[in-house]
Amino acid sequence: MNLTLKIWRQKGPQDKGGIVDYKVSDISEHMSFLEMMDVLNEQLVNKGEEPVAFDHDCREGICGMCSMYINGEAHGPNRGITTCQLHMRTFKNGDTIYIEPFRANAFPVIKDLVVDRSSFDRIQQAGGYISVNTSGNTQDANSLPISKENADLAMDAAACIGCGACVATCKNASAMLFVSAKVSQFSLLPQGQVEATDRVMGMVKQMDEEGFGNCTNTGACEVECPKGISLDNIARMNREYFSASAKG
Amino acid sequence: MKSSIVKKYVMALSGLFLMLFLFQHFCINATSLFSSDLFNNISHFMGTNPLVQFAIQPILIIGVVVHFIMGFVLELDNKNARKIGYAMNNGAANSTWASRNMIWSGLVILAFIALHFVDFWFPEINTKFIQGDWSGAIEGVEGYRYFTELQHKFANPLRVGAYIVAFALLIMHLLHGFSSAFQSLGANNKYTRAIKGFGKVYAIGVPVGFIVIALFHYFNH
Numbered sequence: 001m002n003l004t005l006k007i008w009r010q011k012g013p014q015d016k017g018g019i020v021d022y023k024v025s026d027i028s029e030h031m032s033f034l035e036m037m038d039v040l041n042e043q044l045v046n047k048g049e050e051p052v053a054f055d056h057d058c059r060e061g062i063c064g065m066c067s068m069y070i071n072g073e074a075h076g077p078n079r080g081i082t083t084c085q086l087h088m089r090t091f092k093n094g095d096t097i098y099i100e101p102f103r104a105n106a107f108p109v110i111k112d113l114v115v116d117r118s119s120f121d122r123i124q125q126a127g128g129y130i131s132v133n134t135s136g137n138t139q140d141a142n143s144l145p146i147s148k149e150n151a152d153l154a155m156d157a158a159a160c161i162g163c164g165a166c167v168a169t170c171k172n173a174s175a176m177l178f179v180s181a182k183v184s185q186f187s188l189l190p191q192g193q194v195e196a197t198d199r200v201m202g203m204v205k206q207m208d209e210e211g212f213g214n215c216t217n218t219g220a221c222e223v224e225c226p227k228g229i230s231l232d233n234i235a236r237m238n239r240e241y242f243s244a245s246a247k248g
Numbered sequence: 249m250k251s252s253i254v255k256k257y258v259m260a261l262s263g264l265f266l267m268l269f270l271f272q273h274f275c276i277n278a279t280s281l282f283s284s285d286l287f288n289n290i291s292h293f294m295g296t297n298p299l300v301q302f303a304i305q306p307i308l309i310i311g312v313v314v315h316f317i318m319g320f321v322l323e324l325d326n327k328n329a330r331k332i333g334y335a336m337n338n339g340a341a342n343s344t345w346a347s348r349n350m351i352w353s354g355l356v357i358l359a360f361i362a363l364h365f366v367d368f369w370f371p372e373i374n375t376k377f378i379q380g381d382w383s384g385a386i387e388g389v390e391g392y393r394y395f396t397e398l399q400h401k402f403a404n405p406l407r408v409g410a411y412i413v414a415f416a417l418l419i420m421h422l423l424h425g426f427s428s429a430f431q432s433l434g435a436n437n438k439y440t441r442a443i444k445g446f447g448k449v450y451a452i453g454v455p456v457g458f459i460v461i462a463l464f465h466y467f468n469h
């Protein structure tokens with residue numbers, strides 16, 4: 001198929017940047033979106049032009065590296081997938097496709113479609129961990145009874161790959177879905193209890209300091225999240241935050 | 249107050265409080281459909297009872313002000329969180345119109361409240377506090393004046409039209425606001441679905457009720 005691509009090009013963090021039009025032809029419907037980008041880049045390199053910078057790593061939907069805002073949606077039009085899992089059969093011959101970086105002040109553009117998501121790392125460092133003794137005499141995991149229900153919920157929350165689609169999609173650029181998944185995956189388990197208060201307070205504080213917006217419960221994040229992280233996690237975090245504030 | 253989650257709590261609690269108020273206001277207005285006496289008596293009670301006038305009324309005004317100031321603060325903060333926007337954004341793909349446009353439905357409701365104050369509240373304050381007339385009487389009418397005043401106001405088609413527009417946007421505001429308030433407060437349990445269902449009934453039922461009352465008086469004066 002033949003496509004027109006409208007791609008955000010930006011030389012560096014300080015460059016103003018803008019949309020540039022490209023044409024690609026003979027794209028197979030079996031290609032992934034990233035492979036289509038590879039074809040474009042090969043064309044550009046052959047012409048002696050600068051290829052389009054974009055993030056990717058595993059190319060199988062587990063690392064969270066690939067980003068891109070495609071035709072007005074994070075990771076493109078399909079549900080429950082990352083950009084590397086998006087296939088060209090989703091599009092039609094002759095389509096025009098907008099390709100933009102994830103946008104948020106807390107995700108500054110580094111180059112073209114590559115954004116800096118280290119704000120997520122800093123939130124994680126502000127409490128997204130548990131302190132365990134790993135000196136060699138760690139106790140057997142099965143010696144801690146955990147209900148099936150909580151184990152499942154914690155597993156679901158832990159599925160978050162930190163891709164940032166929730167932020168990119170949210171009209172408020174809020175990171176609540178990501179942070180609530182990271183808070184929930186620990187708070188549902190006994191190992192997470194010890195640091196529960198500091199964790200939610202610390203992570204929310206860091207989230208606010210990074211300049212993410214305020215959640216207004218539009219629910220767009222949940223729809224666009226490749227891992228199906230539920231809004232229930234946000235409700236859980238709101239409860240946790242309340243009890244943590246009360247404890248002081 | 250700096251925490252984004254505390255702002256959520258404030259928005260949710262003030263919103264729930266205003267919805268409670270709206271419901272009692274609706275119940276009182278509804279009495280005007282079938283009994284002018286009942287409507288007059290309740291209106292006189294609400295208008296002259298010191299507890300209502302000097303305790304509940306100020307709390308209500310604070311509630312309204314907190315809710316809309318916080319709404320503006322959130323909107324500005326959130327706009328600032330993405331200084332460079334998208335060339336192409338498909339918001340409708342993943343969220344409802346109502347949830348994305350709370351600021352606009354809110355502003356229309358705010359304008360409506362201003363109109364409502366000019367229509368009813370300022371004249372009330374003027375009669376009671378400036379002229380010192382707490383009798384609830386009016387020349388040429390037997391009994392209390394409230395029902396007569398109500399009919400008089402709703403004789404104007406422009407005002408009725410403005411009511412309908414404002415209440416239609418109130419439906420949008422509440423469709424998102426009701427369940428959103430519970431989500432913000434962290435409510436998530438076996439009642440969540442019931443809350444959402446009730447929220448829809450409330451969000452549509454109460455504003456439609458207000459519209460019906462306005463139309464009833466427009467056609468029956």
Ligand code: SF4
Pocket residue numbers: 159160161162163164165166167177178181221224225226227228229
């Ligand atoms: S919550 Fe979903 S959309 Fe957000 S970072 Fe995690 S996986 Fe990505």
Ligand code: FES
Pocket residue numbers: 055056057058059060061062063064065066082083084085
């Ligand atoms: S490249 Fe790893 S999730 Fe897409």
